[in-house]
Amino acid sequence: MKNKSLVSIHDYSKKDYLRIMDLAEEFEKNPKKYGRLLSGKVIATLFFEPSTRTRLSFESAVQRLGGKIIGFTDAGSSSVSKGETVKDTIKTVSQYSDLIVMRHPIEGSVRWASEISDVPIVNAGDGANQHPTQCLLDLYTIRQTQKKLNNLTITMVGDLKYGRTVHSLIQAMSYFSPTFHFVSPQELKMPNEYKIFLKEKNIMFEEHKDLNEVMKKSDIVYITRVQKERFSDPIEYEKVKNAFVLKNDMIEGTKSNLKILHPLPRVNEIDQDVDSNQKAYYFKQAHNGVFTRMAIISSILGLK
């Protein structure tokens, strides 16, 4: 992991996932112990697309480890708005920092940036492609709630076509013999390439149109937002935006270990009443983003 960019979840092995999770646990258990670990290090956060959790949890992680942050939250405030290329931006920022965290709407853009940069790059989401740090915090959260990763039944709900978090998560979970249920509108089904991947790995999956069919079988229900920004036609978005809304009564009679996860942001796919249900775990999941990103940064910089 040392000095290596993290662009896709495939850049890490199963052993790497376990190492990151163990390290995240160490940071969670000892919040004050590592306050100078990143002393003298500068991390750049370049967000060409909006974010709340990913950017702020990275920044919180760096600050908690005693490092410094530079960057922008909007390319409009950078010299990209004057016509500078993304290539020149990355090359320049890599002269000022020890590691770059980058989000960009174009799939493959972060891989390309990692080939130009003089410092490692961490993908904070590239279009509908990958979101590996979200995936690692999801793995951490699943292990934390289930006390294991093997042989779990995971139901994924919502936008399975454009949802980069579900794409990364099925690939990472493939090491742990899961059973998947996919619940989505017809227009937002899991793309064939991921279904082929699962078949090649002999991993069971079923597709459903009704969430109630699978609630009682699930250990994890992973809800995702229908992403308005990925639709070119607003009428198509309107047709599917309210296809699945989780309500409290749908959680009745489910397994005692069930946890409801969501990478967030939520629009209306989880009723606000669910937030106080003890099976709702999405804000704790967001909290885990800080420890997981502490582990990723310190591993890449070779400090842990």
Ligand code: CP
């Ligand atoms: N989960 C996630 O990526 O959230 P943000 O878009 O707010 O970073």
